[in-house]
Amino acid sequence: MNKCIYLLAVLLMSHKTMIYAAPMSFKGSITSMSTISKNYSYIESSYAITSKDSLGINFNENKGDSYKLKAGEFFYLRRLMRVNEINSQTNLWLFTSAGIVNVKENLKDDDYIYLSPTLQFDYETKRVFSMISHQIMRVGNENFDTTKIEGGFSFYETDYDETQPWLLLKTRKTSTVDSKFEYTPTLRFINKSLFGEVGVNLDGDPSFHLMYTF
């Protein structure tokens, strides 16, 4: 019951969304996350049915100079590979999403059903994080592929009960929608189940990300 209340609270608190770290947690857990920024936002929640598989739902909005995409989708997330070392973790993830996207551009206003795969590779230690992902999304003869690259470091190691601060640089670009990569220096804070980020891109637009595992 408490899990449901927390989940609803997170979903209500955050109506827009931008970033992935570890996109799923332990078997039986619910991971909810949201990012709010001027041009790209999402909210999603997923349930880990095994330690390698989760099912989720995602709503997102992506705006550029002339295009605006609004999508709602179901997704299946598979952890294709994880290499656990004593001081590092390496992952390869595959998202398979299916949903409906509304594409607006000038007078154009169309809905499309889509199927979209995303590959994400990440490597992290207690002090270093790096991630690259690429989503293939083609609808209505348009290419809306999205590439994200993120990297950064933690200022210092912390104990389990302490909040660990990180400094990251995040970059992101959606073909057709964005004319150039967006660069967002970001502060990340991790405290057990709570994962928060605050960033400001080079145009001065802020972004906020929150993730919680129940």
Add this chain to the structure above:
Amino acid sequence: MMKKIILIATLFLSMNTYALTQRIEILGMVCAFCAQGIEKSFISDENVKDVFVNLKEYFVVIESKDGKSIDEKHIRTIVNDAGYDVRNIEIVSDSVGEIRERYDPK
């Protein structure tokens, strides 16, 4: 004869009422967000009384409830289901409370 039976019964009972503390070295536990999954998985196990996570030295200590035991295979399953791997498991003589006090006295 009766003395032997009482001695064996006492030994048997004492073996099953002591809590067992195990120190588990974890591979891949590099952040608190990772570790909380492992901690929650152990806490939700009906045989586990207490859990202590040491992120800096990559280990977790679990203490079983009195009269219960947690075998290595089950520990490995819990850690694997959380997404991580076990490097080593050893039985230690201290309780989780004592170990917590040693590493985290506050």
